[in-house]
Amino acid sequence: MTHCDSSGGDYPGTIVARPxxxxxxxxxxxxxxxxxxxxxxxxxxxxxxxxxxxxxxTEPYLGWNVEDPSLVRVLHAEQAAIYAAVHRENAAARVLDIAIWGTGDVPPCGACRQTIVDSNPEARVLFPYRGGILITSAADLLPLSFRITPSSP
Ligand SMILES: [Zn+2]
Known part of the structure; x- marks a missing residue:
């Protein structure tokens, strides 16, 4: 049974019914x-x-996952969309919002969370969860993320 509540359930954020x-x-x-x-x-x-x-x-940048027969090329949708933005704009392209879609609950994997955080820790992240759309932030999905901190001389 699917249900929709207003809390993020297991995740920080808010679940909103799609309509x-x-x-x-x-x-x-x-x-x-x-x-x-x-x-x-x-x-x-x-x-x-x-x-x-x-x-x-600009218009949204789109991505989808790709798994080739050789498995040499495996792309996740979130990374593909962000790479498209970086390719079109520049390496500093800053993600404001990313929506993810799939069947069932589709939280981004750890690698994609890092990719989103690298672009903007405050990016809003939306994905299907518990019958609704969870709205959260990249930083909330990946607290204590990897960051390079310049060392002091
Ligand atoms: Zn992923």
Whole structure:
């Protein structure tokens, strides 16, 4: 049985029913859902799409997961979307929001959490969870993340 409550459950954040999302969030989730259709999960069968909005205000950057037969190329949707933003803008492209879509609960994996934090710890992260959309932040998903701190001489 699916249910939707207002707390983030196991995660920090808030679960919102999809029809109750604001227009910008709803549009970003729809873009992630459309991106999922392009996924190529040959081995896992777990198709995921992602849509990223950056500070630039351009159309969202999309990503989907890819697992090639050789397994040489394995991309996660969230990383693919962020890499698309970096490729189009520059290495400093700053993610404001990222929506993730898949079947069931789709929290980002640890590697993708680090990728999002590297772009912007305060980025809003939206993904399906417990029958609704969990809205949280990158820093809340990955506390104590890896950071390079310049050493003092
Ligand atoms: Zn991932």
């Amino acid at each position: 109750e999302l604001g227009p910008a969030d709803a549009a970003l989730v729809t873009e992630a859902e459309l991106a999922q259709e392009r996924a190529r999960p040959l081995f896992s069968g777990f198709a995921v799409g992602a849509a990223v909005r950056t500070e630039s205000g």
